[in-house]
Amino acid sequence: xxxxxxxxxxxxxxxxxxxxxxxxxxxxxxxxxxxxxxxxxxxxxxxxxxxxxxxxxxxxxxxxxxxxxxxxxxxxxxxxxxxxxxxxxxxxxxxxxxxxxxxxxxxxxxxx
Numbered sequence: 001x002x003x004x005x006x007x008x009x010x011x012x013x014x015x016x017x018x019x020x021x022x023x024x025x026x027x028x029x030x031x032x033x034x035x036x037x038x039x040x041x042x043x044x045x046x047x048x049x050x051x052x053x054x055x056x057x058x059x060x061x062x063x064x065x066x067x068x069x070x071x072x073x074x075x076x077x078x079x080x081x082x083x084x085x086x087x088x089x090x091x092x093x094x095x096x097x098x099x100x101x102x103x104x105x106x107x108x109x110x111x112x
Contacts, residue, residue, distance in 0.1 A: 007032035019065035046075035
């Protein structure tokens with residue numbers, strides 16, 4: 001299977017569980033190896049937001065989401081398909097593409 005992200009990437013969250021939709025558009029660091037996410041019965045990457053801010057986390061299938069600060073010691077995992085890696089090419093060593101993506105996400109009211 002081919003993965004979109006790889007260990008060490010920066011990525012944008014592009015999908016979430018219904019209770020954690022407020023995390024869409026958040027830029028995170030990605031670390032491997034992939035691990036099992038029990039609530040989704042999928043494998044995903046360990047992530048941590050690049051900014052030290054609380055994010056919505058749903059720990060169990062029927063539990064409410066809560067705001068938590070994420071650390072590498074206690075990371076959160078998210079499926080690969082829910083992440084869009086940010087990798088500048090040699091010709092484009094700025095973050096304008098990521099900024100444009102975030103603007104379009106904001107315009108569609110995905111981020112509250």
